[in-house]
Amino acid sequence: MLYLIGLGLADEKDITVKGLEIVKRASRVYLEAYTAILLVEKSQLESFYGREVIIADREMVESASDDILANADKEDVAFLVVGDPFGATTHTDLVLRARALSIPHTSIPNASIISAIGASGLQLYNFGQTISMVFFTDSWRPSSFYARLAENVSLGLHTLVLLDIKVKEPSLEAMARGKIVYEPPRFMTVAECARQMVEVEEEKKEGVCGEKKLAVGAARVGSAEQKFVVGTLEQLCEAEEEMGPPLHSLVLLGWRTHDLERDYLREWALDKDVFDEVWKRDYEGKG
Amino acid sequence: MLYLIGLGLADEKDITVKGLEIVKRASRVYLEAYTAILLVEKSQLESFYGREVIIADREMVESASDDILANADKEDVAFLVVGDPFGATTHTDLVLRARALSIPHTSIPNASIISAIGASGLQLYNFGQTISMVFFTDSWRPSSFYARLAENVSLGLHTLVLLDIKVKEPSLEAMARGKIVYEPPRFMTVAECARQMVEVEEEKKEGVCGEKKLAVGAARVGSAEQKFVVGTLEQLCEAEEEMGPPLHSLVLLGWRTHDLERDYLREWALDKDVFDEVWKRDYEGKG
Numbered sequence: 001m002l003y004l005i006g007l008g009l010a011d012e013k014d015i016t017v018k019g020l021e022i023v024k025r026a027s028r029v030y031l032e033a034y035t036a037i038l039l040v041e042k043s044q045l046e047s048f049y050g051r052e053v054i055i056a057d058r059e060m061v062e063s064a065s066d067d068i069l070a071n072a073d074k075e076d077v078a079f080l081v082v083g084d085p086f087g088a089t090t091h092t093d094l095v096l097r098a099r100a101l102s103i104p105h106t107s108i109p110n111a112s113i114i115s116a117i118g119a120s121g122l123q124l125y126n127f128g129q130t131i132s133m134v135f136f137t138d139s140w141r142p143s144s145f146y147a148r149l150a151e152n153v154s155l156g157l158h159t160l161v162l163l164d165i166k167v168k169e170p171s172l173e174a175m176a177r178g179k180i181v182y183e184p185p186r187f188m189t190v191a192e193c194a195r196q197m198v199e200v201e202e203e204k205k206e207g208v209c210g211e212k213k214l215a216v217g218a219a220r221v222g223s224a225e226q227k228f229v230v231g232t233l234e235q236l237c238e239a240e241e242e243m244g245p246p247l248h249s250l251v252l253l254g255w256r257t258h259d260l261e262r263d264y265l266r267e268w269a270l271d272k273d274v275f276d277e278v279w280k281r282d283y284e285g286k287g
Numbered sequence: 288m289l290y291l292i293g294l295g296l297a298d299e300k301d302i303t304v305k306g307l308e309i310v311k312r313a314s315r316v317y318l319e320a321y322t323a324i325l326l327v328e329k330s331q332l333e334s335f336y337g338r339e340v341i342i343a344d345r346e347m348v349e350s351a352s353d354d355i356l357a358n359a360d361k362e363d364v365a366f367l368v369v370g371d372p373f374g375a376t377t378h379t380d381l382v383l384r385a386r387a388l389s390i391p392h393t394s395i396p397n398a399s400i401i402s403a404i405g406a407s408g409l410q411l412y413n414f415g416q417t418i419s420m421v422f423f424t425d426s427w428r429p430s431s432f433y434a435r436l437a438e439n440v441s442l443g444l445h446t447l448v449l450l451d452i453k454v455k456e457p458s459l460e461a462m463a464r465g466k467i468v469y470e471p472p473r474f475m476t477v478a479e480c481a482r483q484m485v486e487v488e489e490e491k492k493e494g495v496c497g498e499k500k501l502a503v504g505a506a507r508v509g510s511a512e513q514k515f516v517v518g519t520l521e522q523l524c525e526a527e528e529e530m531g532p533p534l535h536s537l538v539l540l541g542w543r544t545h546d547l548e549r550d551y552l553r554e555w556a557l558d559k560d561v562f563d564e565v566w567k568r569d570y571e572g573k574g
Binding site: 006008009011012013014015016017018020021083084085086087092093095096099106107108109110111112114115116118119120121124125126127128129130131132151155157221222224226260261263264267 | 296298301302307308374379383394396403406413417438442509547
């Protein structure tokens with residue numbers, strides 16, 4: 001049996017009791033480690049599980065999935081995924097391959113940022129589609145997120161923005177010299193995301209994510225160091241220190257709000273006067 | 288400390304290792320038991336935890352929350368919530384009360400139907416706002432869901448529909464006789480939901496949820512008995528037996544689809560010829 005097991009969001013103890021039982025008895029244990037990361041190292045998982053964990057990078061999952069699935073018709077193979085196995089990144093391709101090979105499979109769900117963002121106090125019913133934000137470079141500044149964001153904004157819905165992470169990215173400079181060297185991991189911050197949003201708004205000018213819009217910066221959701229910071233995008237552009245270490249996500253607020261959401265968020269406002277003023281002007285009573 | 292702990296979706300082993308450690312050491316353990324249920328009885332939780340669990344019904348949470356919070360500044364109180372503590376039903380009001388009393392609080396996330404529905408193979412990025420469907424009665428047929436559904440449909444987004452459950456509902460007939468008797472629990476089925484959707488479409492006629500629309504029926508998501516059934520709403524209206532026991536949810540498909548979604552869903556089609564025909568006509572290449 002192939003088991004896709006969600007690990008939750010923070011550390012080795014966020015696995016479910018059911019998931020842990022499978023990890024302990026499986027023949028092989030893989031960890032998908034290129035689309036999301038836990039806040040702890042692989043070694044901490046291994047010592048908690050009492051066994052070896054094989055890192056499955058993008059290349060292995062995309063090109064060598066049959067190695068992962070080898071003998072899974074006769075023995076148990078665990079494929080660990082940070083968050084939920086079908087959360088922000090789905091592993092439907094691996095399951096389709098298992099189906100084609102007649103390998104039985106099942107999944108053990110866990111917390112995903114898509115639902116755990118509810119800890120911000122924002123009601124999940126009021127969220128529209130989720131979008132992701134990639135790191136802009138000098139030559140690549142994809143603004144396709146803007147159209148989807150605009151759809152949510154026009155309906156007054158909140159938008160969860162998932163921020164880019166770069167792990168095991170080959171250095172282009174080293175490649176030019178014929179070598180494969182990996183760049184150190186990079187995690188987009190709320191401030192970087194806010195700056196990219198404001199920048200694209202300045203080009204497009206449709207009033208979607210200008211600097212006076214309210215947003216929630218979320219850091220280390222699901223961990224004991226979870227933190228929410230609330231402000232205008234302009235304020236969040238500067239909030240490097242307030243947010244602390246990765247991982248970060250951002251929610252752009254829609255105007256279809258509830259008073260309970262305001263009461264919940266206000267506690268975390270970078271500046272309560274600014275929050276009150278902007279809320280009253282642009283959000284209150286609009287739902 | 289007040290701990291809001293997600294229990295996940297199916298049984299006693301879906302709690303996280305971290306959550307279980309807190310349950311074992313807390314002074315008191317409450318189970319919120321009116322907005323969602325596990326697929327197992329309270330006694331099974333109690334025997335797994337090795338301790339008593341206090342049922343917190345709506346009345347207790349809404350009117351006697353200070354009893355739940357008593358002494359939580361000095362000792363640990365666990366408040367268990369099926370799914371994620373801030374999932375489909377949020378408990379922000381309990382947290383706001385804790386804040387007002389200066390009681391420290393934290394939450395332990397877990398799987399919510401809002402993310403676990405990804406096991407259907409539908410990409411969570413392609414979902415719009417979540418809606419809920421209540422049981423219609425002869426005199427109360429709220430169709431406000433239709434406007435929100437229409438918003439998602441116009442954007443081509445999938446819609447997760449959460450289905451009504453009725454637990455501990457007083458019998459109106461008995462109340463008329465001056466007695467309080469509770470009705471047996473009721474759980475809306477996919478077929479009932481599909482019938483209500485088609486019925487409202489017949490009134491409103493905006494092409495939002497007519498009987499030729501494709502939808503996914505989901506049963507017992509997150510459990511070993513998880514099942515997905517795919518068909519038109521017309522087909523799902525009749526799919527009582529195929530779905531099996533509760534809990535059910537439904538996803539109305541949007542046209543913004545991916546070929547991988549089709550490949551994944553087709554396996555579960557009630558009739559693959561009908562699925563292929565409707566997909567080709569109304570969904571394929573529309574994204």
